[in-house]
Amino acid sequence: MKVLIVDDEQHVREGLRLLGDWERYGIDEIYEAANGEEALSLIQTYKPDIIFSDMKMPKMDGIELLERIKKQHPTCKTIFVTGYDDYHYMRKAIHFGSFDYILKPIDPEILNQTLEHAVIEWKKEEAERKKHQSSHQLINEMKPIYRDRMLTKFINNDTIKDNLYEEFGFHLSQDYTAALVRVSGKSIANFQGDRDLTYFTILNVINEIVTKYECGIGFRYLSNKGEAVIIFWDKFAQIDELLVHIYQTLKTVLSVSCPIALGNQVDQSSKLIDSYHHAKQLLLNSNILSTNEEKIYIHKLPVDADVKSLMAYSSDIELAVQAGEISAFQEVIERITKDFTQDGFLSFKQLIHFEKEYQIISNTWTKKYGLPSPATDDVAEYIDVFFDQNGTFQLEKYIARKTREVALFLTRVKRRSIPKNINIIYDIEKYLQANFDRDVKLQEIAERFYLSREYISRKFKQEFKENISDYIVKIRMNRAKALLKNKDFKIYEIAHMVGYQDDKYFRKVFKKVEGITPNDYRSLLFESK
Numbered sequence: 001m002k003v004l005i006v007d008d009e010q011h012v013r014e015g016l017r018l019l020g021d022w023e024r025y026g027i028d029e030i031y032e033a034a035n036g037e038e039a040l041s042l043i044q045t046y047k048p049d050i051i052f053s054d055m056k057m058p059k060m061d062g063i064e065l066l067e068r069i070k071k072q073h074p075t076c077k078t079i080f081v082t083g084y085d086d087y088h089y090m091r092k093a094i095h096f097g098s099f100d101y102i103l104k105p106i107d108p109e110i111l112n113q114t115l116e117h118a119v120i121e122w123k124k125e126e127a128e129r130k131k132h133q134s135s136h137q138l139i140n141e142m143k144p145i146y147r148d149r150m151l152t153k154f155i156n157n158d159t160i161k162d163n164l165y166e167e168f169g170f171h172l173s174q175d176y177t178a179a180l181v182r183v184s185g186k187s188i189a190n191f192q193g194d195r196d197l198t199y200f201t202i203l204n205v206i207n208e209i210v211t212k213y214e215c216g217i218g219f220r221y222l223s224n225k226g227e228a229v230i231i232f233w234d235k236f237a238q239i240d241e242l243l244v245h246i247y248q249t250l251k252t253v254l255s256v257s258c259p260i261a262l263g264n265q266v267d268q269s270s271k272l273i274d275s276y277h278h279a280k281q282l283l284l285n286s287n288i289l290s291t292n293e294e295k296i297y298i299h300k301l302p303v304d305a306d307v308k309s310l311m312a313y314s315s316d317i318e319l320a321v322q323a324g325e326i327s328a329f330q331e332v333i334e335r336i337t338k339d340f341t342q343d344g345f346l347s348f349k350q351l352i353h354f355e356k357e358y359q360i361i362s363n364t365w366t367k368k369y370g371l372p373s374p375a376t377d378d379v380a381e382y383i384d385v386f387f388d389q390n391g392t393f394q395l396e397k398y399i400a401r402k403t404r405e406v407a408l409f410l411t412r413v414k415r416r417s418i419p420k421n422i423n424i425i426y427d428i429e430k431y432l433q434a435n436f437d438r439d440v441k442l443q444e445i446a447e448r449f450y451l452s453r454e455y456i457s458r459k460f461k462q463e464f465k466e467n468i469s470d471y472i473v474k475i476r477m478n479r480a481k482a483l484l485k486n487k488d489f490k491i492y493e494i495a496h497m498v499g500y501q502d503d504k505y506f507r508k509v510f511k512k513v514e515g516i517t518p519n520d521y522r523s524l525l526f527e528s529k
Contacts, residue, residue, distance in 0.1 A: 001119065002029040004048040006039040006065065007081065008057045012104070016052055016081070019108040025119045036060025036068075043073050050118050055082040055093075063092050070097045075125065077118040081106065144200070148220040155231070155272045156223060170217055173233035177265045178272050179243060180279035181206070181218075181228040185384035186256045202228055202258065205249050209242060221276075226380060229276060236265065243296050257391030259283060259295035284349035288393035289341065295391040307350055308340055310357040321365060324414060326407045333406075337399060346393065355379045358402070362409075370455050371412050372446035412450045424449060425463045428456065432468065436475040437499040442468065476500075477513045484522045491518050 003022065005013045013032050022030060031046055033039035035057045043051070051069065055062040066078055080093050080101035093101060099121065100114050147168050155178065181202065188198045199220045206218030206228065215235035221227040230246075232239055243260050250258045261282035263275030282297040313336055320328040340346060340354060356379055366373045386398045428445055445468075446453045461467050466474075476498040483494045495506035510518050 001025070001027045001050065001122070002031070002046055002048040003027050004031045004033060004039060004042055004046070004051045006033045006036065006051065006053040006057070006062075008034050008054060010034075012054070012081070012106075015106060016111070019106060019111050020115060021112050024112075025115055027119075036062070036065035039065055040068055040072075043069065043076075047073060047076075049076055049122050050115070051076055051078045052081055053078060055080055066093060066098060075122075075129070077122050079114055079118060144203070148222055151217070151219040151229075151231070152222040154269070155221070155229065155276060157270055157273060168217065169211065170231070171214075171233050172269075175233070175236065175265055175267055176269060176272050176275065177232045177236065177239065178263045178275040178279055179230040179232065179239075180221075180261050180263070180276065180283060181230065181246075181250075182259045182283060183226045183228055184256065184258070184387065185226075185381040186387065187254050187258060190254055190256060198254075199228065201253060202250060205253055206230055206246055209246055209249070213238065213242065215239075215242070225378075231272065240298055243298070244294060247294055247296055251389075256389050257295050257387070259286070259297070259391055261286070261297040285347050287345050288348050288351060288387070288391075289344055289346050289395060291390070291392050293390060307353045310336070310354055310361065314361070317361065321410075321413070324410055326403070326410060329403070329406050329410075333399060333403060337395075341395065346395070351383060351393065352379055355383055362405070365409065367452065369413050370452050371409070371450055372443065372452050415450055424451070425456075425459050428460065429464070429471075432472055433475060436472055436479065437497065439499070440472065472499075473509060473513065477510060480506075480510060480518065481514075481521065484518060485525060487522075487526075494518070 003020075005016050007013050007016075017030060020027075022028075027050070029046070029048075031042050031048065033042050036053075037059050039051070039053070040060075042048070053062045053065055057065075062080055062082075066080075069076065069078055074097070077099040078097070080098055081104060082101060083104040099118050102110055102114055151168065151170070183198065183202060187202070188195050191198045191201070203218050203220065210216035210218060210230065210232070213235050215238070216230050216232040218228055218230045221229040235242070239262065243262060247258065247260055261279040263277070263279035263282075266272060266275050279297075282299075286295070286297050313332060316332045316335075320332050340350065359379070363373045383393075383398075386394050386401075388394055428449060431445065431448070432440060442453045442456065445451075445456055449456070457467065460471070464471055480494055480498045483489055483497060489497075491507065492503035495501075495503035498506070500506035500509070507517055510521070514521060516524075
């Protein structure tokens with residue numbers, strides 16, 4: 001803590017320094033000022049917690065100084081030191097917030113009692129200030145999350161308390177409409193994968209625009225992934241223009257398109273969910289092959305065309321797999337592409353449905369041949385990479401990717417069909433022997449040897465009577481025992497050499513396997529010699 005002593009008489013300042021039991025009360029910095037003006041300069045620079053001040057001083061007296069302290073540094077405790085036992089001065093000092101006063105000549109016991117009380121009171125108030133600051137900060141951080149949660153519930157027909165409308169900036173109205181903003185994986189990638197920061201930026205843009213016109217509010221729609229919703233309650237004639245403004249600003253900020261769809265206008269808040277669903281259908285049925293610069297959908301809902309199924313081509317796919325050549329697939333791919341994109345139209349809904357079915361068929365065939373199944377990612381995020389910055393789907397790029405995946409599958413099938421002179425499980429064992437000093441994942445082995453993880457785990461345990469992870473530990477421990485014979489190697493160096501970055505964990509594993517610590521094992525080795 002810091003203390004400032006203000007008095008025009010040097011011997012008084014020195015007396016206070018000598019009589020105060022500063023260290024006992026946690027005070028490690030003491031400053032001095034000869035008058036009020038000098039004191040204000042020191043207060044600005046050092047921000048003392050407790051101030052001892054004389055009443056009568058040249059240039060600025062104690063009362064005027066106290067007035068200034070109360071305005072500029074109200075958290076400190078001020079104690080007046082005066083030779084004038086004058087009620088008029090004390091009344092003014094108390095009025096301006098003086099904590100206490102002591103009389104000259106200074107009694108050491110009274111000085112330290114007063115100091116102790118001031119320190120206790122300051123610490124108590126400081127704890128309250130920090131608690132309040134922490135609570136205030138938490139409330140500010142939680143406000144957007146709370147707003148998103150409450151407005152998501154609201155649009156789904158859950159009621160919210162009347163006082164929360166004003167808190168969120170939401171206005172009750174006779175009419176409403178909802179707009180849906182699609183937040184793609186590309187948008188999030190532009191923020192290094194920080195999903196929360198992406199939404200924070202998007203909602204800042206949206207709310208800055210709609211707040212300016214006092215006509216709506218934007219929030220993260222928590223019921224569905226990758227969506228932000230805007231509720232409009234006014235300026236319906238200007239909404240088209242506002243959505244263009246929002247779309248263009250988001251594209252400038254994010255460097256990627258965020259498609260927006262506007263739902264139908266409804267006459268009560270309980271019907272907002274209908275407006276949202278209308279907007280959702282507009283997005284799902286929009287033509288993702290369109291090269292229009294602005295992906296904003298405000299027209300009537302188009303006829304919901306039947307979604308075509310990839311399963312209808314199962315027999316053609318099976319014949320192509322049996323042929324074993326990518327050329328056999330080319331005709332199938334071309335036919336599927338033509339059927340799914342008639343008249344240059346492909347809806348977002350159709351693409352998602354196609355990708356889901358493709359993954360099901362792909363997993364079925366890889367399992368049939370005992371190959372590692374590709375990880376099934378979030379479908380929407382997977383296809384996001386095939387949209388350009390303007391939000392147009394790059395069909396050729398998507399087809400090329402699928403063709404490569406099929407070609408890789410056929411290559412693996414051919415390799416599986418070639419007779420092998422040696423047991424594949426022993427090849428895996430050799431691979432583990434060669435790579436024992438790093439973390440070899442089962443997925444890595446599966447991809448290298450073109451087998452499923454389940455098959456490898458089962459066959460390896462049948463052959464070696466233990467699972468792969470235990471086998472690697474055994475290799476590491478045998479290697480560690482050999483290295484312990486060399487006194488020049490430290491334990492942590494041996495740990496790193498056998499694949500453990502944490503030598504404490506290495507010691508723990510070694511003791512579990514061998515029954516003694518590495519140090520004890522080394523000691524036994526050299527004692528026997």
